[in-house]
Amino acid sequence: MPDATALTEPPIPSSPAGEVPVQLLTPEGERVSHPEYDVDLTDEEYRGLYRDLVLVRRIDIEATALQRQGELGIWAALLGQEAAQVGSGRAMREKDFAFPTYREHGVAWCRGVDPLELLGLFRGVSNGGWDPQEKRFQLYTIVIGSQTLHATGYAMGVQKDGAVGPQADGSEGEAVIAYFGDGASSQGDVNEAFVWASVYNAPVVFFCQNNQWGISTPTDHQTRIPLYRRAEGFGFPGVRVDGNDVLASYAVTRKALDDARQGQGPTLVEAFTYRMGAHTTSDDPTRYRLASELEAWKLKDPLERMKSFLYKQQIADADFFAELDADADALAARLRAGCLQMTDPAPSAMFDRVYAETTPLLQEQQAAFEAYSAGFADAGAVH
């Protein structure tokens, strides 16, 4: 029966020339040039980026295995997004501050957060773990989009502190980066963050990992134009980068952060990438996407292209790769052992630090809770 109310699907407007993502490394590992973006890295830095990619993927794979074995409640894999995260994460300067979602394990790595803290979160022993100020990496945010406003407000604070532009100590000022997904781009909070950042010219970079999916919902259900072009309507530049190219992700983010720290306001970076795994370990992507799509993206794998680049340019030799594999094994072993040894917090800890100044109600509940629990301990003891 024809349905008069059926959605008519207008075609997505054809792409203007600028739609080709910024790329510095082809999927085959060929170094290519771009008129606006480049990197100037030492061989050691190139090797370092690859090392990050490999270790981050290893963390992710180990975590997925731990979840399968019942050690974690759930895991949100970053598989396929390593380059976007490592590239942008390494582009940050020391004082820069990142606001992640729940999938930024690669950025966490770059900020020096112990991956065990991430495992603790997904195991259910904490809702945070690290000290955001120390790591200059906020706590994970699960409610989609919220952190983009926090990042913008933080950036406004940076600005009010006079920490934008050249500093007395010779440094260049601070910048902030907000991570979010293609799905999140639909949230009111994200759009409000764009407005605020634009109006106040806040030193914030909006880093959208367009991994093509928000759970089962494809990006074309969130937007009819390429996401980076949204920025124009809000009054700041947008750029699409090949998110599977760690060099381009690094170059584009570095430039955007430097622009922000120098007082030129926000940039939206759309890192075009792919979620190679399920949304989380609870998800079954075979229900909504074709296996062939994954196969096509496997050819653009972010690790492979960097590896062939290092080989071809003779930046790294077989010893380097062998050593790195051994390091990855050791890291995975440390995480596994650490995860298995993780103890649950003391139950009465849930009453702690709910407020800066606790309340009589909470104190009363905590006392009752402790007395009640102690009753069980007594009942169970052999006298």
Next chain:
Amino acid sequence: MAVLTMAKALNEALRSTMEDDPKVVVMGEDVGKLGGVFRVTDGLQKDFGEARVMDTPLAESGIIGTAIGLAMRGYRPVCEIQFDGFVYPAYDQIVSQLAKMHARSRGTVPMPITVRIPFGGGIGAVEHHSESPEAYFAHTAGLKVVACSNPVDAWSMLRQAVRSDDPVIFFEPKRRYWEKAEVDTRAPDDPLWQARVVRPGTDATLIAYGPMVRTCLEAATAAEEDGRSLEVLDLRSLSPLDLPSVVASVRRTRRAVVVHEAPSFIGIGAEIAARLSEELYYEMEAPVLRVTGYDTPYPPSRLEEEYLPDLDRVLHTVDRSLAF
């Protein structure tokens, strides 16, 4: 008669109302192709098409706000909020617009919208996936708020909620989605706004809804072994509250314990305690007691068993009630 899980009973309820009324549309995040993260809308998009089962953009305020517009245009939207902790971006649309529209339009703009929310803990989830926000909505005039506890009610309550011309916030206890029961889809529906005695008893009444009904039934079974007869009352509707049924039960047992996962402070239990003290001040043998979540943020999942009311805490509180 068929044996259905609660998720399947809800699915069948949606299917039947969609068949009955072409104006019923289902909308939410991942409700179409995926069938919802709990599969409550499984197969509906395939059978009813994308115009009636919409995978919306990721924005809860947008879901409820556009549902309000669709209702103004004569549709009967059933919105899914993916998890309890994600309803808050829609809170303004629900409280300021959805709840007030009927009154401010003097009844000319009815809001026949159902907002389905999987709620409660007990599934080992990460933050924001285990909350019990029912009191926020029950506190708001213009909204009706219900919670189902079993597949039979899930079927009949959801059908009635969708048919209701008032906005209904429909809470589904996510940890009970996979529990099964025989559902007779041809049986007449129990009235939606009525509480139900799910187990008769004489010594005290356990008052619960949603996930805690099962917990209370287990507690009543355990208490029986100790020679105690506990009545279990499933409220089903939180707003309006079926006060006559609550009063009738407690008038018989003369003791009441309210059990919910939500925190105690200004919660459903507080309202019931206040109403019972007005109605049965001279007849009760003990003050109304509550077994609830604590007034803390929902803890990391490894501690949730300590946070959630369970059989032991219910029986412990029954002991306190009987000791008065």
